[in-house]
Amino acid sequence: MVALLEPLQAPVEPVDALRRIAFLLERTRAGTYRVEAFRNAVKTLRTVDGAELAARADAGTLQELDGIGKSTSGVIAEALSGELPAYLASLQEKAGGPLVEGGGGLYGLLRGDCHLHSDWSDGGSPIDEMVLTGVETGHEWMVLTDHSPQLRVANGLTVERLRRQLKIVDGVNRSLAGQFTLLKGIEVDILDDGSLDQTDEMLGQLDLVTASVHSKLRMNEGPMTKRMVAAVSNPRVNVLGHCTGRLVEGSRGVRPQSDFDARAVFEACVEHDTAVEINSRPERCDPPDELVALALEIGCLFSVDSDAHAPGQLDMKAYGCERAEALGVPTDRIVTTWDVDRVREWAAPG
Known part of the structure; x- marks a missing residue:
């Protein structure tokens, strides 16, 4: 049966964090350009080896990857460090509940x-x-x-x-x-x-x-x-x-x-x-x-x-x-x- 997604908890994989952010933005009708930033980052991460990703996070070079910007690199780095990304935590609190009261x-x-x-x-x-x-x-x-x-x-x-x-x-x-x-x-x-x-x-x-x-x-x-x-x-x-x-x-x-x-x-x-x-x-x-x-x-x-x-x-x-x-x-x-x-x-x- 259809149900709301349970909030993600730390630790979380970077791809999972980016996907959930995009999902929450979409369900609340955020601007397309905001959503695409996170969806495009997911596409990029699926082509990058995990070791390279961790090395880039340590070196501060995540944004050298195509499709990775300031916001998405921050989410990736926080997830790799074992934290629940702050932006994800905020969205889950504000936009993770029922869209309407009835039904x-x-x-x-x-x-x-x-x-x-x-x-x-x-x-x-x-x-x-x-x-x-x-x-x-x-x-x-x-x-x-x-x-x-x-x-x-x-x-x-x-x-x-x-x-x-x-x-x-x-x-x-x-x-x-x-x-x-x-x-x-x-x-x-x-x-x-x-x-x-x-x-x-x-x-x-x-x-x-x-x-x-x-x-x-x-x-x-x-x-x-x-x-x-x-x-x-x-x-x-x-x-x-x-x-x-x-x-x-x-x-x-x-x-x-x-x-x-x-x-x-x-x-x-x-x-x-x-x-x-x-x-x-x-x-x-x-x-x-x-x-x-x-x-x-x-x-x-x-x-x-x-x-x-x-x-x-x-x-x-x-x-x-x-x-x-x-x-x-x-x-x-x-x-x-x-x-x-x-x-x-x-x-x-x-």
């Missing part, structure tokens, strides 16, 4: 996540780092859902790149058999006519498909409703991602929600067993409360997802859990509380 009961029942990204599209970390963090935070399964080809701004995956990614997912599952399952997935764009931005042949190789609208968000209500109903009715689609497309805060500014007949869309979701995502990112908070209530009344399944673009953002499901619990969404109607076998059976077409 803790549901958060502890989560097993998976149907929506997350790696550096294959617009995420900030490689697949193995997303998986390692997922394992450390108690996930039993996650679905890798990098973007589809049309979303070029997010480096969406072509057929060829998706094929290569699926082989990597197979390798992950071979190495972690019995511990964790990485399901094959995609966040596929819903095109203007409701079709999906990936070939049927490739969609057929995936375990789970999250479908989202990313373009022409201001389409008129009638065409947008038809577009979304067509997508959620597709037997390959399992989750309707961030359905209104709204932004309520954050660096990208605010954006109004799309106009569509929510009742018609949610009724189609029920008819075709497609879950409505409760997107946990604070800047999205999507769907709004009144639409969650409507989907609940109509009988929809839900998926509380992180939409994580970095490892620390996997914890953002806490925000979605707070809302779902407050709105009375039954646990058994939340697919991210199900075990992986049940998820696979539900997600399989037909």
